[in-house]
Amino acid sequence: MSYKPIVxxxxxxxxxxxxxxxxxxxxxxxxxADFPGLxxxxxxxxxxxxxxxxxxxxxxxLDVHSKDQFSLKIASQTNQAILESDIIIFLLDGxxxxxxxxxxxxxxxxxxSDKRILLAINKSEGMNLSNFSNEFYELGLxxxxxxxxxxxxxxxxxxxxxxxxxxxxxxxxxxxVESNSSIKLAIIGKPxxxxxxxINSFLGEERLIAFDMPxxxxxxxxxxxxxxxxxxxxxxxxxMRRKSRVxxxxxxxxxxxxxxxxxxSDVVLLVIDANEExxxxxxxxxxxxxxxxxxxxxxxxxxxxxxxxxxxxxxxxFRRKMHFLSFAKLHMISALKKYHINDIFxxxxxxxxxxxxxxxxxxxxxxxxxxxxKQPPPKKxxxxxxxxxxxxxxxxxxxxxxxxxxxxxxxxSYIRYLESFFRRELSLKGTPLRIEFKSSxxxxx
Numbered sequence: 447m448s449y450k451p452i453v454x455x456x457x458x459x460x461x462x463x464x465x466x467x468x469x470x471x472x473x474x475x476x477x478x479a480d481f482p483g484l485x486x487x488x489x490x491x492x493x494x495x496x497x498x499x500x501x502x503x504x505x506x507x508l509d510v511h512s513k514d515q516f517s518l519k520i521a522s523q524t525n526q527a528i529l530e531s532d533i534i535i536f537l538l539d540g541x542x543x544x545x546x547x548x549x550x551x552x553x554x555x556x557x558x559s560d561k562r563i564l565l566a567i568n569k570s571e572g573m574n575l576s577n578f579s580n581e582f583y584e585l586g587l588x589x590x591x592x593x594x595x596x597x598x599x600x601x602x603x604x605x606x607x608x609x610x611x612x613x614x615x616x617x618x619x620x621x622x623v624e625s626n627s628s629i630k631l632a633i634i635g636k637p638x639x640x641x642x643x644x645i646n647s648f649l650g651e652e653r654l655i656a657f658d659m660p661x662x663x664x665x666x667x668x669x670x671x672x673x674x675x676x677x678x679x680x681x682x683x684x685x686m687r688r689k690s691r692v693x694x695x696x697x698x699x700x701x702x703x704x705x706x707x708x709x710x711s712d713v714v715l716l717v718i719d720a721n722e723e724x725x726x727x728x729x730x731x732x733x734x735x736x737x738x739x740x741x742x743x744x745x746x747x748x749x750x751x752x753x754x755x756x757x758x759x760x761x762x763x764f765r766r767k768m769h770f771l772s773f774a775k776l777h778m779i780s781a782l783k784k785y786h787i788n789d790i791f792x793x794x795x796x797x798x799x800x801x802x803x804x805x806x807x808x809x810x811x812x813x814x815x816x817x818x819x820k821q822p823p824p825k826k827x828x829x830x831x832x833x834x835x836x837x838x839x840x841x842x843x844x845x846x847x848x849x850x851x852x853x854x855x856x857x858x859s860y861i862r863y864l865e866s867f868f869r870r871e872l873s874l875k876g877t878p879l880r881i882e883f884k885s886s887x888x889x890x891x
């Protein structure tokens with residue numbers, strides 16, 4: 447998978463940063479991160495725009511003159527976003543013109559000579575560059591782009607120039623792919639849940655520790671290892687270094703690295719601390735994985751100190767709060783004591799094999815007929831959808847494409863029935879299953 451460029455939107459308050467963010471990410475169900483502590487400061491999304499795939503960050507409104515704690519926190523978060531990014535879009539308000547805040551922000555941005563910085567004038571409907579004389583050129587950031595975040599004017603040109611030189615999307619995500627000989631495994635979770643200890647348990651030696659600091663966003667270290675003669679690649683371990691080369695380190699949650707790790711993997715192992723309540727962060731990370739379509743295995747770590755009855759209640763709580771991951775295998779482990787560690791690999795293998803399963807067309811059509819016979823799709827008004835035939839449309843996750851008539855009237859509850867039916871009959875475990883419908887306008891086809 448090619449590296450996705452990271453674009454930050456920076457500017458003072460109320461210039462339209464969030465509107466531009468929404469404009470860029472609404473073309474897909476965006477992977478928007480809304481984690482506690484970040485909601486007021488940074489929003490992350492995945493964008494498919496102008497034939498490019500990229501990650502976009504919406505930052506809080508900068509007030510470089512204010513010294514209150516809230517403003518200082520926003521400034522710190524914005525600085526971190528800039529460090530993570532390849533491209534900075536400096537957004538200004540065309541109606542109000544330039545103010546002292548804009549000059550200060552421009553001064554700050556000029557220090558980042560390694561970043562691509564573009565100046566965008568928002569709310570510029572009906573204007574042209576002559577309206578602004580030379581004031582925007584005085585910022586020293588090149589030619590300004592006139593845009594309207596609300597109406598979409600000028601955004602295509604802005605994004606095209608922003609991402610010039612980066613790879614464009616040229617892969618059909620629904621195409622059938624051959625499974626790799628090695629399973630690409632990403633291990634994610636909140637800080638201090640024991641990811642590093644678990645990795646060292648997998649590798650059989652204490653050689654890696656986790657750290658995360660500015661400048662490592664694009665680093666990637668792949669670790670190859672084997673278990674029971676099956677090969678694995680621990681992917682996208684950005685920020686991981688050999689212990690001998692690091693003295694001081696800090697591990698913190700990074701939304702960017704989580705997205706990149708998930709997208710680079712075949713299977714994601716989500717690690718949760720069994721001593722803590724299931725948090726919003728855990729749920730958001732699980733949502734990322736589901737949205738990406740990746741196979742998933744859940745591991746509750748530090749279970750060696752918890753009574754069996756509490757573990758049962760923990761599993762019930764997880765199944766209730768994360769019902770959307772009902773297909774995922776759940777393991778109670780201790781990375782430190784290597785308790786039930788080996789069992790994880792059997793679930794990883796199972797999830798991987800299910801995710802890359804080849805589903806024969808005759809079998810899918812036979813199962814489709816059985817599913818319809820057992821439970822026909824309900825009518826909507828006087829119209830009953832007619833499902834005629836099915837075939838596989840993709841892998842990782844498996845996609846089943848069903849053709850017929852009036853399929854747009856199939857209810858969400860019936861889609862869930864089909865997913866459950868196909869998952870059970872095809873023995874698909876640990877992977878999302880997607881069903882797509884294609885309706886014919888000809889009722890006789």
